Amino acid sequence: MLARNPAASPPPATASxxxxxxxxxxxxxxxxxxxxxLRYGGAKGVLAVDDISFMVAPNEFTVIVGPSGCGKxxxxxxxxxxxxxxxxxxxxxxxxxxxxxxDRGMVFQGYTLFPWLTVRQNVExxxxxxxxxxxxxNVIVEQYLDAVGLYQFxxxxxxxxxxxxxxxxxxxxxxxxxxxxxxxxxxxxxxxxQTRSTMQKLLLKVWEQRQKTVLFVTHDIDxxxxxGDRVIVMTARPGRIKADIRVEIPRPRSMDLxxxxxxxxxxxxxxxLLHDEIDEDH
Amino acid sequence: xxxxSSPFLRVLIPFAEIPKWLVVSLGIMIWVxxxxxxxxxxxxxxxPQMFLPTPGLVFSKTLDMIAxxxxxxxxxxxxxxxxxxxxVSSILAVPLGLWMGTYRxxxxxLEPLVNFIRYLPVTSFVPLxxxxxxxxxxxxxxxxxxxxxxxxxxxxxxxxxxxxxxxxNASYTLGTKRHEVVWHVIFPAALPSIxxxxxxxxxxxxxxxVVAELVAASSGLGYISMRAMRGFQVExxxxxxxxxxxxxxxxxxxFRLIRLKLAPWA
Numbered sequence: 175m176l177a178r179n180p181a182a183s184p185p186p187a188t189a190s191x192x193x194x195x196x197x198x199x200x201x202x203x204x205x206x207x208x209x210x211x212l213r214y215g216g217a218k219g220v221l222a223v224d225d226i227s228f229m230v231a232p233n234e235f236t237v238i239v240g241p242s243g244c245g246k247x248x249x250x251x252x253x254x255x256x257x258x259x260x261x262x263x264x265x266x267x268x269x270x271x272x273x274x275x276x277d278r279g280m281v282f283q284g285y286t287l288f289p290w291l292t293v294r295q296n297v298e299x300x301x302x303x304x305x306x307x308x309x310x311x312n313v314i315v316e317q318y319l320d321a322v323g324l325y326q327f328x329x330x331x332x333x334x335x336x337x338x339x340x341x342x343x344x345x346x347x348x349x350x351x352x353x354x355x356x357x358x359x360x361x362x363x364x365x366x367x368q369t370r371s372t373m374q375k376l377l378l379k380v381w382e383q384r385q386k387t388v389l390f391v392t393h394d395i396d397x398x399x400x401x402g403d404r405v406i407v408m409t410a411r412p413g414r415i416k417a418d419i420r421v422e423i424p425r426p427r428s429m430d431l432x433x434x435x436x437x438x439x440x441x442x443x444x445x446x447l448l449h450d451e452i453d454e455d456h
Numbered sequence: 457x458x459x460x461s462s463p464f465l466r467v468l469i470p471f472a473e474i475p476k477w478l479v480v481s482l483g484i485m486i487w488v489x490x491x492x493x494x495x496x497x498x499x500x501x502x503x504p505q506m507f508l509p510t511p512g513l514v515f516s517k518t519l520d521m522i523a524x525x526x527x528x529x530x531x532x533x534x535x536x537x538x539x540x541x542x543x544v545s546s547i548l549a550v551p552l553g554l555w556m557g558t559y560r561x562x563x564x565x566l567e568p569l570v571n572f573i574r575y576l577p578v579t580s581f582v583p584l585x586x587x588x589x590x591x592x593x594x595x596x597x598x599x600x601x602x603x604x605x606x607x608x609x610x611x612x613x614x615x616x617x618x619x620x621x622x623x624x625n626a627s628y629t630l631g632t633k634r635h636e637v638v639w640h641v642i643f644p645a646a647l648p649s650i651x652x653x654x655x656x657x658x659x660x661x662x663x664x665x666v667v668a669e670l671v672a673a674s675s676g677l678g679y680i681s682m683r684a685m686r687g688f689q690v691e692x693x694x695x696x697x698x699x700x701x702x703x704x705x706x707x708x709x710x711f712r713l714i715r716l717k718l719a720p721w722a
Contacts, residue, residue, distance in 0.1 A: 278629060
């Protein structure tokens, strides 16, 4: 289960066929991270990410967990192209990343919906940038609004929505653009625990209907195991890979999993790995 | 707060809401009090007519000046100066301020100069402008422009600069290109603050108007005030002040409506 240098693994079996409302054609890219290093504040600055390498196969749901400040969010920003690498290479399919682009969609921890656009216009935003024609755009937007259950809120402004609803729109907005990779930076971190589990269920459902390469950062171990095909555990700063664990729990998954012995065993193992890090830190 | 506190004591609770009727009545009451004070002081004879005109005198003067058209022409002349100066200033300040708040190079270039001019009183430019431009409409428009432009520039720039970086980052991950960010993200995100800036600076533009007209003008509300002072027609000064206040109030409400229309989300 533990693989230090994971090779690309075959994508998990396609999930249930129920609710095939989602568009059939969907892009899914592979991601290669090679010797990636990030140093803040010049050559003598703080080392945030230290020589990380791993690969993510198309359609794989990879979760990164680690102690706070370990550089897991930084890694995501590097993949998005929002932060410049100090060293190493990041490739999406075969193209090296040197700037942000719509092939890497992102859902942020904070609320980043455009407040001047309605829910519908927010979801439509990326399609407009891509100059997708009106009629086609409409079809896609309605499908995703439906998928996240916000069809009746299409004409609301973000300020009129709850935190959970805002993140649902953010997910729909990222997915509607059909990125090869979806990056999620603790997207449910700011939500209360009940909303959080509703959101996890929703994400599981949407992802299992229509798979996509996902790189998901969280500090919630339950969330990591529940969602991921694979959990990468990072060390405390400077961030390195401590363990790379495959989650062998079959899909479709449900929230009841958290009571299963397999789940608990895996959780205990990841917690152990993390506690080592936090203890070393003190 | 306790439910059983009497309605009279409720108004003393910090930050407590009060009923709508009370809000309206209090707003009317303060004006009634001012009017009563005015009536008492002027008709009571404690202050000579030369310094404080009676409300009746101001009212009849108003009717006279409406009838002979002087109120209309002078008001129009003032409004024209303010509106021209304000529009020219805003048209230049909004895009330039957006660039200044977005690009550090533009900011580094403009800020030292802008901050120098910004703290100069507009009145210090009046002699220079009269010398350069003369005493026509252009000179008064230039005063309004100078009074508002640099303030607007700094305020719009701050509004642009405070746009959340996450919002800009999110737009990049959705396919927005670097050169598109100002138009697609920074401008709409800053729009509510920009509209607030315009509303506030419109108020300032009105205050510079009188400065411009007192010194050099042949028409306008400031001009008729000045002329009235020489003729001891204090009721005209009152009328001019009331008209400027009323126009300011109307403009402010107009801006409030424009903001609701253009930025309904904020």
